[in-house]
Amino acid sequence: MTAATRDYYEILGVARDADAATIKSAFRKLAMKLHPDQNPGCKVSEDKFKEIGEAYSVLSDPEKRAQYDRFGKTFDVGGGPGFGPGAAGFNDFSDIFNEIFGGGFEDMFARGGGGRGPRNGPERGADLRYDVEITLEQAFKGMEREIVVPRAQACEPCAGTGSEGKAPLETCRTCNGAGQVRASQGMFRIVRTCPACHGRGQAIKTPCKSCGGRGLTQKERTLSVKIPAGVEDGTRIRLSGEGDSGLRNGPPGDLYLFLSVKPHSLFERDGADLYCRAPAPMCKAALGGEMEIPTIEGERTKITIPAGAQTGRRFRIKGKGMTHLRSKERGDLHVELLVETPVNLSAKQRKLLEEFAKDCGEEAHPQTQGFFDTVKKFFDNGDPLVR
Ligand SMILES: [Zn+2]
Ligand SMILES: [Zn+2]
The missing domain is CATH 2.60.260.20 (Urease metallochaperone UreE, N-terminal domain)
Incomplete structure (x- = not known):
């Protein structure tokens, strides 16, 4: 079972309103206990270790945490790509462990996470939420409606590269393209994510003026959505691929429509029955x-x-x-x-x-x-x- 099917707060044993310091301290304690060095060759500990890493990578990032709080349950029900390894990637977790323990976790994650290398791979776009209020009559008939959704899309002037004039990226001088830097610390040799290129191995020479080097810009997009007849208050509709665009050719996120049905002056509803x-x-x-x-x-x-x-x-x-x-x-x-x-x-x-x-x-x-x-x-x- 991956953490995608378990509650992240539960995994770390913290309350849903726990602050950043509490989350970090809970994670630290668990990480010390489950560290592979403490449990050599134990597959269960290793899996748990990765699970807490996954949970912490989401809960320690305010944006990801807010998104998880809003969408956490939906992911499981809809079967869509959640915050699992596919979304966050073990590469991200090794940074977290390094941040807390000072490095050296790449090898382990390379084994479990499908390869460690310069982090210039595709990144999935964020999921978006859009609230739609409809009348009871509209819920009865179903409807087609146009909505205008602001979302991040690939920047046009730089074609999503983040580089001014689409100039090719240069090999990072700090890490010579490896995405990692090595240093010796006492008897340990420590591998860290390159601070200059954030592990990408490549650097933008001149950032694009339109997007500041992000490769994405906020744009409004008009969508026509079909709301089927019979929807109830609280129904969620997933529009696959209509969320934010991904980075570096990553897949886009999804758009979730949250429907609410306005109270009616004549009828009250209970499932498919109406009362008057x-x-x-x-x-x-x-x-x-x-x-x-x-x-x-x-x-x-x-x-x-x-x-x-x-x-x-x-x-x-x-x-x-x-x-x-x-x-x-x-x-x-x-x-x-x-x-x-x-x-x-x-x-x-x-x-x-x-x-x-x-x-x-x-x-x-x-x-x-x-x-x-x-x-x-x-x-x-x-x-x-x-x-
Ligand atoms: Zn670098
Ligand atoms: Zn740009």
Whole structure:
């Protein structure tokens, strides 16, 4: 198992909000314990040693850490290239170990990581996040939408080389192109990443004026994205290769669309089912009749209210809910009745209601009558707990 499938914070045994010093100290302790010199020939320790290196290389870099915090889980689910060895490369970890222990780790990583050499190889571009808010109707129908994404792209004037006028890179004079420098320290011979070229072995003579030698510039790109019908609040869509461009012909990162669905004024959603509360005038609920109900597709449908319907009565309209993702099926629309007591009565209406009330017998309000009878019994018998 690589660290890509395990939580980096867990690997280092630190809290998610641990500061840089805590992370460094936790890593140091683990690195001392798991160091191959302490456990010669032990494959488990060696793997663990690399795992903590991988975790630390991400968590010690504020940019990578922020990205991991945002995307960590998604990588595993989507199966995309994560922060595993493919993304960070063991070459990067050896720098970290060297920074802490003072060098000499190249050989080990060369064995495990597929070769050590000048670090001028391709580097994968960063992943990007883009938040999209849509309405419930749009989630129902699905939609195509244009988005403008600022992202790093290869600088045009230098063709991504970072060198002014696309001039070829020169061999680094400090390391003569090796990407590493050697020095003796007591009885040890130490190999370090070349500080002049950062291990690339090659140096830019004059940095490109447009990108300052980075080889990348920030540009806006318009993309047309398809949002499928039935998406839910919190759905993430991965657009492969639409993140930042890679360095030195490295593959681009991915773009993640984070969808949120706005609350609706009429409908509440639970998966594929929709819920709607529909007020009905008291008289209509008493007399019964048809009632129009809106649907999410912007049409009208009808329910038949039986005479004497009460508040809370539910009606199910089959197949008028949300669309299921990647299916033609639809959920149901549940309507809950809310009987409305008339207000702001005119003198005439009041008189009519008073007459109506006088005319009403017990049988018109069985619930009220039932409650009244129970209350009467309660007082007549007496309740020792109440007194
Ligand atoms: Zn160099
Ligand atoms: Zn440039």
